Amino acid sequence: MRGESEQQLGFSLVRPDLMVPEDHPIRTIKVLADAELRRLSPVFDQMYSRMGRPSIPPEHLLKGCLLMCLYSIRSERQLCERLRYDMLFRFFLELQVDGATFDPSGFAHNRDRLLQADVARLFFEGVLRQAKSAQL
Numbered sequence: 001m002r003g004e005s006e007q008q009l010g011f012s013l014v015r016p017d018l019m020v021p022e023d024h025p026i027r028t029i030k031v032l033a034d035a036e037l038r039r040l041s042p043v044f045d046q047m048y049s050r051m052g053r054p055s056i057p058p059e060h061l062l063k064g065c066l067l068m069c070l071y072s073i074r075s076e077r078q079l080c081e082r083l084r085y086d087m088l089f090r091f092f093l094e095l096q097v098d099g100a101t102f103d104p105s106g107f108a109h110n111r112d113r114l115l116q117a118d119v120a121r122l123f124f125e126g127v128l129r130q131a132k133s134a135q136l
Helices: 025-047 058-070 076-085 087-093 104-116 119-133
Strands: none
Touching: 025 058, 025 087, 025 119, 058 076, 058 087, 058 104, 058 119, 076 087, 076 104, 104 119
């Protein structure tokens, strides 16, 4: 019997964490990344002013760069596009399903600040160190 096509509804109560399978490797990587970001939090506090316009959180920038490495994403523009529809990416960055995403130029500009401060290297080395110690 031929199935019927259903129209999409305009309202849903979906959470990104429910869309990612419990055994997906990104869940383990997220735990490692979040632990390293907590360790680097005092460094972020020193890098950013308490006044002025809020920037993209450094946690999102670094985890976004990690997604780019893991999923062979070639540019910030492609990452920002994927953030609009990829629930796994939204889960990893802890973004709301219907929340705003980043502007590619803003993402690149703010990411450069982390590269210049050598925080990106510390983050990636820390995640790698944890993965090796857990024998992943």
